[in-house]
Amino acid sequence: MAGYHIRANWFWGSGAFAAPIAPAMAAQPAVNGASLTMSWRENLTADASVLASQFAVLVNGVARGVTTAVATVGGLTLTLASAVTAGQTVEVSYTPGADPLKDDDGTLIPGFTGSSVKNNTP
Numbered sequence: 686m687a688g689y690h691i692r693a694n695w696f697w698g699s700g701a702f703a704a705p706i707a708p709a710m711a712a713q714p715a716v717n718g719a720s721l722t723m724s725w726r727e728n729l730t731a732d733a734s735v736l737a738s739q740f741a742v743l744v745n746g747v748a749r750g751v752t753t754a755v756a757t758v759g760g761l762t763l764t765l766a767s768a769v770t771a772g773q774t775v776e777v778s779y780t781p782g783a784d785p786l787k788d789d790d791g792t793l794i795p796g797f798t799g800s801s802v803k804n805n806t807p
Contacts, residue, residue, distance in 0.1 A: 708788050711760075715803040716775050718768040723777070724760030727788035735786060737763070741778040743799075744769055756786060768806070775802035 708727035715722055721742065737751040740763055750766030769775055778798045779786070786794035 708792065708794070710800075713803050714777055714800055715805050716765075716769050717805045719765040721763040721765060721775070721777060721802060722760060723763075725788065725794070727790070727792070728758045729756050729760060729794070730787045730789060730791075735761070735784070736782055739780055739782045739785075741780070742802075743776045743778075745773050761786070769804060771804065771806050773804060773806075775804055776800060777802050 708725045711724040711726045735754045735756045737754040740751045740754055742749045742751055742763065742765060744765075749769075751763050752766050753764040755762050755764075763777070776799045778796070778800070779794070780796045781793065788794065
């Protein structure tokens with residue numbers, strides 16, 4: 686599924702340690718109204734400097750603005766410029782910027798494109 690990544694621990698290869706693979710999302714991203722949430726299997730470093738401009742959201746194939754992005758230990762919440770309605774299809778993409786998302790170990794969260802978002806809007 687787009688946007689999901691496999692988590693691996695440090696491994697031995699060619700006589701040197703290799704970097705870990707980025708943590709996987711714990712669940713499919715979800716939206717309810719104007720709030721889109723994502724969570725990872727590893728805790729994110731809570732950082733107020735996450736930029737909303739690093740995220741792109743499509744609703745029924747049309748760009749929807751992201752006004753805020755707030756990282757917490759449990760995940761990430763995006764506030765959309767306007768609410769999603771029931772039945773609309775939603776996708777989210779992330780392009781790391783100058784201050785990218787990281788987990789508690791400092792592993793960067795890689796960019797992803799077109800991750801399907803579960804629409805929980807009543």
